[in-house]
Amino acid sequence: MRKFVAVSLFLCCASFSEEQTLENPENEELQIQCEENKMKITVQREFFWKTNTPFRPELIRLGQNSTCGPERPGTDTEMVLSAGLQECGTESRVYGEWLLYSNQLLLFPAVLPTATGSVIVRGVTTVIPVECYYERKQKVKGEPLMPTWIPMTSTIRGFGLLHFSLRIMADECTSTRSSSVFQQGEAVFLEATVDSPLHPPLTLYVDQCAATMKPDPVSEPKYSFITKHGCLMDSVLPGSTSRFLPRKQENRLCFSIQAFQFSKTPVDQMFISCHLKATLKQSSHSHLDKACFFHRPTFSWRATDGNSAVCECCHSDCLSLDEEENRGDSTSLQIGLFALLLIVLEWTCPGLLSPVRxxxxxxxxxxxxxxxxxxxxxxxxxxxxxxxxxxxxxxxxxxxxxxxxxxxxxxxxxxxxxxxxxxxxxxxxxxxxxxxxxxxxxxxxxxxxxxxxxxxxxxxxxxxxxxxxxxxxxxxxxxxxxxxxxxxxxxxxxxxxxxxxxxxxxxxxxxxx
Incomplete structure (x- = not known):
C-alpha cells in the first residue's frame, strides 16, 4: 500500500479582482483524503456559507478546464468530489522523495437576478489548490497470486528464468548413468528436464537433436535424429528401437536412440546436441509441441502424450503447418543447444571391448x-x-x-x-x-x-x-x-x-x- 499525505492549501476570500487565494491550511469545512489511486474532497455546507455562496452543486468544480463536479446524490450538509490521480486536469511531478499530484478546487460566485430583469455577479471565483503527496519508494508485502493472464515471461526466451538440462540415463531412465561409453547398437537413454520455480507448470519438449563428431552442432558429418519439432526420425530405420518413453512428470522427457558411428569417418567420440522447449502445461499439444516416434508393430506414428494426430506431419512436412500455427500467440520458451559427449565403441563380440581410437x-x-x-x-x-x-x-x-x-x-x-x-x-x-x-x-x-x-x-x-x-x-x-x-x-x-x-x-x- 502506498503511503500518502493529504494537504489542502489556500482558502480565497471575496474581492473585486477576478481571482485571489489566501492561505488557510487548517480549514475544517474542507477536507482532502488522498487514497491509493484517487483524491477525495469533502466540502461542508459551512464552507459555502463563509464564502457567501449558495449551497448548490453547479457552483463547485475540480479542475480549471474540466466538468468534474460533486458526486450525486449529495446530502444537505456536505458535497463530495472524487477523481482519479490522472483525471480532471490533475498534474503530477517529482518533489524530492515524494510524488506530488496537484489540482485546483473552484467555487464560483452565484448569478443573481435583479428587480429590473438583469443579472449580476457578486463576488469572485474562489480557488483552492489541493495536493496529494506519495512516497516514491515503497515496501510491498502480499500473498502470492496465480495470474489469470499469460505472464510475459512465458512468451520470451528463458535465459536466467528457466533451468534446462540434458543428461545420460540408465535402466529405462530410472537412474543416472555414470559412464558415457557405449557399444554400437546399445540403447542410449537421454533425459531432458526443465525446472521453473517462478513459472506456472510447464511441459517440456525436445524440438530437435543431432549427432556430430565435433562440439559444433552445425559441423559435418551430422545426423539429425529428432526433427520437425519433436519427430524421432531414427525410430523409422529398420530394426530401430529408438522411442520416446512415457512421461512420469510434465517437466521431464526421456527418449532412447541406438549408439552408432559414422561409417566413412570411424571416430569413437560423438556429440549429441539438442534444442529443448517448454510450453505452459495447460496448452494443448500441437504440430509444434509434440514427442512422436514410429511404432513399427502398427506401422504408424505415435505421440508419447497420447494425441497421435499431432504426429501426422512426421511422415510428410511439418514446416507447412508452422506458419499457420505461428499466427496465434506463442507460449513457448526455447533455450539454446545442450551438448553431451558420447564415446561409442565398435562392437566386436559380446563381452569384449574393441581398442578405442x-x-x-x-x-x-x-x-x-x-x-x-x-x-x-x-x-x-x-x-x-x-x-x-x-x-x-x-x-x-x-x-x-x-x-x-x-x-x-x-x-x-x-x-x-x-x-x-x-x-x-x-x-x-x-x-x-x-x-x-x-x-x-x-x-x-x-x-x-x-x-x-x-x-x-x-x-x-x-x-x-x-x-x-x-x-x-x-x-x-x-x-x-x-x-x-x-x-x-x-x-x-x-x-x-x-x-x-x-x-x-x-x-x-x-x-x-
Missing amino acids: PICDPRVLKHFIQEAQDAEVAMRSCREGCGLSQTVSVPQTTVNYDDWEKKDGLEKAQEVQTGLWLLQQALDLLGPSVTNTALNNHIDNTVRNLVSINAVLHSLNFQEYTPPTNVTSLDGTWRVSSATELLQVHVNFLRGKVGLLLSGAPACQHNVS
Whole structure:
C-alpha cells in the first residue's frame, strides 16, 4: 500500500479582482483524503456559507478546464468530489522523495437576478489548490497470486528464468548413468528436464537433436535424429528401437536412440546436441509441441502424450503447418543447444571391448572447461542452498613447468588421475548439501564430465590408476571450505595439468604437423 499525505492549501476570500487565494491550511469545512489511486474532497455546507455562496452543486468544480463536479446524490450538509490521480486536469511531478499530484478546487460566485430583469455577479471565483503527496519508494508485502493472464515471461526466451538440462540415463531412465561409453547398437537413454520455480507448470519438449563428431552442432558429418519439432526420425530405420518413453512428470522427457558411428569417418567420440522447449502445461499439444516416434508393430506414428494426430506431419512436412500455427500467440520458451559427449565403441563380440581410437581433438577438453566455468558462474550467483557441509581435499593447480617436464608419462598420468579422483570425491560430498535445483544439475553434469575425461585418458592409452586411500593427506593436495573454491579449483585443474597431459599425449603426436 502506498503511503500518502493529504494537504489542502489556500482558502480565497471575496474581492473585486477576478481571482485571489489566501492561505488557510487548517480549514475544517474542507477536507482532502488522498487514497491509493484517487483524491477525495469533502466540502461542508459551512464552507459555502463563509464564502457567501449558495449551497448548490453547479457552483463547485475540480479542475480549471474540466466538468468534474460533486458526486450525486449529495446530502444537505456536505458535497463530495472524487477523481482519479490522472483525471480532471490533475498534474503530477517529482518533489524530492515524494510524488506530488496537484489540482485546483473552484467555487464560483452565484448569478443573481435583479428587480429590473438583469443579472449580476457578486463576488469572485474562489480557488483552492489541493495536493496529494506519495512516497516514491515503497515496501510491498502480499500473498502470492496465480495470474489469470499469460505472464510475459512465458512468451520470451528463458535465459536466467528457466533451468534446462540434458543428461545420460540408465535402466529405462530410472537412474543416472555414470559412464558415457557405449557399444554400437546399445540403447542410449537421454533425459531432458526443465525446472521453473517462478513459472506456472510447464511441459517440456525436445524440438530437435543431432549427432556430430565435433562440439559444433552445425559441423559435418551430422545426423539429425529428432526433427520437425519433436519427430524421432531414427525410430523409422529398420530394426530401430529408438522411442520416446512415457512421461512420469510434465517437466521431464526421456527418449532412447541406438549408439552408432559414422561409417566413412570411424571416430569413437560423438556429440549429441539438442534444442529443448517448454510450453505452459495447460496448452494443448500441437504440430509444434509434440514427442512422436514410429511404432513399427502398427506401422504408424505415435505421440508419447497420447494425441497421435499431432504426429501426422512426421511422415510428410511439418514446416507447412508452422506458419499457420505461428499466427496465434506463442507460449513457448526455447533455450539454446545442450551438448553431451558420447564415446561409442565398435562392437566386436559380446563381452569384449574393441581398442578405442585416440581422442585428440582439443575442442573436447575445451567443451569440458566451458561447462566447468558455467558451473562456477552458477555457484557464484547462488545465494541459498549451495554450501559445502565440510572441508574437502582438492589437487594443487599450480604447475612448475620445469618439474613437470622432468616427469615421465606415467607420473604425469597418475598425478592427473589422482586430481580427477579428488575432485570427484569432493563433488560427491557437495551434491547432497546443495538444494538449489539448477545448481544440482550443473554438479551432476560436472561429475559425468570427470568420468568422460577418464574415458578420454583411456583412449590415449594411459594406464588406469587408482589413488591410495591416504591420498588426501599427501603432498600436492590442499583443503577448501567453500563450494565456490571447489569449482574454481576444478576449472583451473582442467586448464592446467589435464590440458598439459592431453596436449603431450604420445598417442596424439602423429596428428601434430
